[in-house]
Amino acid sequence: MSSSSQDISTGRRQFFSNLIKLSGAVLLAPAILKSVAVGQEKRRGAKPDAAAAGGAKELSWPVVEPGKDAALAMHYYHSHEEAKGDAQVNKAEKAGLPWEKQTCANCNFYKKVGTKKLKVAGKEQDVEVGSCTIFAQKLVAGPGYCNSWAKKV
Numbered sequence: 001m002s003s004s005s006q007d008i009s010t011g012r013r014q015f016f017s018n019l020i021k022l023s024g025a026v027l028l029a030p031a032i033l034k035s036v037a038v039g040q041e042k043r044r045g046a047k048p049d050a051a052a053a054g055g056a057k058e059l060s061w062p063v064v065e066p067g068k069d070a071a072l073a074m075h076y077y078h079s080h081e082e083a084k085g086d087a088q089v090n091k092a093e094k095a096g097l098p099w100e101k102q103t104c105a106n107c108n109f110y111k112k113v114g115t116k117k118l119k120v121a122g123k124e125q126d127v128e129v130g131s132c133t134i135f136a137q138k139l140v141a142g143p144g145y146c147n148s149w150a151k152k153v
């Protein structure tokens with residue numbers, strides 16, 4: 001083999017070697033970026049569930065207390081069990097849903113944040129919580145209810 005055909009062969013080999021390395025980097029890039037993002041979330045102490053819902057910061061917000069301030073005016077309760085004794089709670093069917101099925105979790109003003117320990121109907125338990133546009137920088141319980149309930153669209 002002449003020296004010029006050897007040069008061509010070496011150059012071709014180098015080209016394919018670079019191409020393979022480059023393809024590998026392109027294929028691995030999404031996995032590397034994902035693992036970097038997960039690492040950053042772990043360092044911040046966020047749970048993936050909360051992060052996915054966009055609620056790591058919001059999870060530290062206080063929970064609305066039934067019977068106090070705006071919650072009293074809106075007749076907010078953590079559950080229907082607690083709300084059913086309040087004569088001022090609007091128990092009418094809305095948007096085709098009976099009152100029993102109207103909850104914060106399916107309300108248009110609710111955004112899931114995560115889970116918190118809450119006393120609901122006298123029992124301490126892990127409850128889904130979320131933000132509500134009616135109660136700024138506070139959390140409401142997913143199974144909760146208030147008179148401003150509107151069907152999620």
Ligand code: SF4
Binds near residue numbers: 104108145147
């Ligand atoms: S407006 Fe909706 S999400 Fe907010 S407290 Fe009332 S029922 Fe729950």
